[in-house]
Amino acid sequence: MRTKIGIAGCGHLGKLHTKMHTMLPDISELIGVYDINPETVKTASELNKCRGFNDLEELLPLVDGMVVAVATQGHYEVAKKCLLAGKHIFIEKPITATVEQGIELVELAKEKNLIIQVGQIERYNPAFSQLKNFEIEPKFIEAHRLAPFNPRGADVSVVLDLMIHDIDLILSLIKSDIERIDAAGVAVVTDTTDIANVRIKFKNGAVANLTASRMSLKKMRKFRIFQEHKYLSLDLDTGIADIFYLADKEAVINDGMAVADLDFVNKKIIYSKREKIEVNALLEENRDFVEAISKGKP
Ligand SMILES: NC(=O)c1ccc[n+]([C@@H]2O[C@H](COP(=O)([O-])OP(=O)(O)OC[C@H]3O[C@@H](n4cnc5c(N)ncnc54)[C@H](O)[C@@H]3O)[C@@H](O)[C@H]2O)c1
Structure with a gap:
């Protein structure tokens, strides 16, 4: 039925x-x-x-x-x-x-x-879906969500209009309570905040820095995750994910290419580009x- x-x-x-x-x-x-x-x-x-x-x-x-x-x-x-x-x-x-x-x-x-x-x-963004292939334990996340002004959605602050997407992704990745939030925002064209920067510190030591603006000339949706031995740069606009991780110097790599040798720790940096999956x-x-x-x- x-x-x-x-x-x-x-x-x-x-x-x-x-x-x-x-x-x-x-x-x-x-x-x-x-x-x-x-x-x-x-x-x-x-x-x-x-x-x-x-x-x-x-x-x-x-x-x-x-x-x-x-x-x-x-x-x-x-x-x-x-x-x-x-x-x-x-x-x-x-x-x-x-x-x-x-x-x-x-x-x-x-x-x-x-x-x-x-x-x-x-949550359904193809770049974000790439994270399923990795162990994700962020230490630092930097999120930028910038958009040209659009009156639709401007009945609430830019935090509820745009930043809410990144807040949701961050809370889905960082499994810890929040210790402290620092925020700054400015109302530029509406009566509520049109541009905001928020720093969230979690009890497990992780930090997220989010910027959202609906006063931008160009659109940008970048979500960067930094953690031990990995850096994942997600472009939520194009759906492409650029992933860098450390591998043992002698390891055989099938999902990317070595872009630098770190001889002092016997490792190499691998770069893996994940193209957009249509969804x-x-x-x-x-x-x-x-x-x-x-x-x-x-
Ligand atoms: N998921 C996303 O990425 C995304 C993108 C854009 C908008 N949105 C959300 O979708 C919602 C709608 O946004 P939109 O861009 O379609 O706005 P819109 O202005 O195009 O449409 C809103 C519609 O709701 C109607 N409406 C307003 N109040 C009503 C009420 N009390 N009862 C019945 N109908 C009512 C209006 O007549 C209008 O047709 C918002 O909550 C917005 O945040 C989500």
Whole structure:
């Protein structure tokens, strides 16, 4: 039996999520789309040949799960209605506009035994996926996420708009509590922070330095991991990973080439370039959501 899915919010991201569910015909049944704007509902429902709803309460009884892709300020209200109606939710990042709202949704989902999946799409980035091939124990991470100004997403600070992606990746890699956070931010064009620099010190000694700006001329998404005997430089924009690691001087290497000899320790530095693997990240995260509902897969 296919999982019945509804979409709340048919803006830029909502339209893409809707299309993804038309591309999963074996497992997902797209029931309908909902938005606060009736014109948007009409366009999205016609485009995807599904029902359009101007009232969320009419769509909810018909579905097993909802994709919440409304503007961030509306996440809490819409997601809470879905959970109270007993529906699993996929919610776009950031989960909510405030920490308190996020905690309340997580508690509600636990109480009702429902799934909340957050659209932290960079977990599916092909450059980040390369890390599965290595033991990762970061000592230092440097993350740069810079983008030209875009009013979409600017209803919250650049930390919730952009930096949240790198915060999520870092917390997935560094298995330690946080000891201290130092941060600086400036509001340049909006009322909230448009450029921010954050230094997170973890109890295990690891440090992460993050910079996010939505005031940049050029786009940049770099994520660099430094650890004992390894340096991994991920370009999250192109999907390419450049990896440097130490190997014994006499070791036979199949996945890269020696770029320097370190005779004093009897080692050599190996450089391995990992080209982009084609992946539709949005499709995969929606597939995971449907399978989390139907198979209880985390
Ligand atoms: N995963 C990513 O990389 C990524 C990228 C861009 C945006 N996003 C997230 O997706 C969400 C939507 O962003 P977008 O770029 O599509 O914005 P958008 O402005 O294009 O679309 C938002 C839509 O939500 C509707 N809406 C707003 N409040 C509503 C409410 N209370 N109830 C129903 N509908 C409502 C609007 O009418 C609009 O159609 C945001 O939370 C944003 O952070 C994620």
